[in-house]
Amino acid sequence: MSTFHLADVRCLSGVPFVHAKFAARLLASGVVAVRQMHGRTLRAPGLPDEDDVQAWLQPAVAVKTRPGCTPIPSRPLPQGKDARVALAVERICRFVPQWKGLMRLPVVYHLLEQGSRSLSASSYLWPQQILLSEAAFESDEVLADLVLHEMCHQWLYLIEELWPFDKPGARRVTLPSGTENRAPREVIGAAHVAAVTVHLHRATGMPGTRTARFTEYGKGCVALLDRVNDDLTPAGRIIAHDLKEAL
Template sequence: MALTRAGVAAEFGGWPFLDPGFRSRRLLAAAACVRWARQHTATPTRPTPAQLSTVLGPGEAARIRRLDLHLDLPADPLTLYQQAQADDAMTGLAAAFPDWAPLLALPIRFLRLDDDHALSASAFAIPQHVYLADPAFADTATLDEQLVHELCHQWLYLVEELHPLHHPGCQRRLTLPSGTPNRSVAEVLGALHVAVTVHRLWQERLNDDPRRPTRLTQLNAYAAGCTALLTVAADCLTPDGRDLAHRLQQHADQP
């Protein structure tokens, strides 16, 4: 189901992690209504505020998504210490970036990822679930980056529940600048969104880390690679997708 009255920027005051005026609660309310309607297609009912709140919980969100998409990503619970580290990191990020605080407050279920090739993961098919591998907890900067990375994905997933970013049925697949193959155009857009947002993290918060200059250079190169891919695949983007690509390019071009 897509809202057609206005695009994302007009409807919600911008884009998550890019615009301080982004109306996150408005997006959550709209997503809750869509989820409720999907859950009650056979017997439409008017939901109460409490019922809408329920469908914004990670467990119920994933259950409703499984009505359309089914994906199993094997994972275990975090250790108690890892959960405490994640909670502390989220609190620190919200304090450092007040405009991000409402976005970081999204209900998330953190799980332990058993993967030798990734530090973290999330998927549109499993909303509000973030998977963290043990190496993600190696140090504060690494954990901060992975959390911001995955929260970026989670918020674009919420947007995509309402407004697709590439045309439905688009079969074009691209290889990310990292070498990861078989990604949709919307996933490339998501990767650029992450690169721009994580760049701000390193620019403003992690400025005492000796890896900062190298990481900023890497992120700039990655953003340029994503932009080049999106330029080639621009015909696959919806008007909202093109708007987000343009906004991200503006941010990526800033010194």
């Protein structure tokens, strides 16, 4: 357990979806150790045997062992939409086969409450849960982008279970999109999504204008991270540097 606290985030060999040598299994081992510790502290009921690694990576266990767990208002995914999500995952993996392992992370999909302005959402405080809006299902391409977008967040949340990206009291900033009041860790998340989406669009032969837009947005995010560098932890600076190079 202590090894994962002391080890540098660089032991993961990069960022998920960005670097081919990203050590997903090593990260999973660290996450299991952290969840077991939190499970004991929270006295969470019905936890798996400690040797059952896969069980500790399930969404239900993630939720039980997350201090401050806070669900987002949502509804069950209607029948038929789950099949669309499965096809979106299949589409992503068809164009970028090396992502198959990462796309197998167990998650639960929900439908955002009507009235939400977001196309999709997820939260560190509600781990391995992905929320999609009705509008997310308007086209296969948009749905694939959003599923990948939220899976990117889920993998960074796993890393944050071991290494926080920003310091307590970090300044809130405005994203290049105009979205206000975001923590530096959320800027890292936005830059990560941009870099990964560019990779997918290039693999699928998407129009160059869309790729250029995501590239510009990602570069805007990493420029913003340079300005709030003092608010980042060592792990946050390393991840930000890796994303800067990727963009």
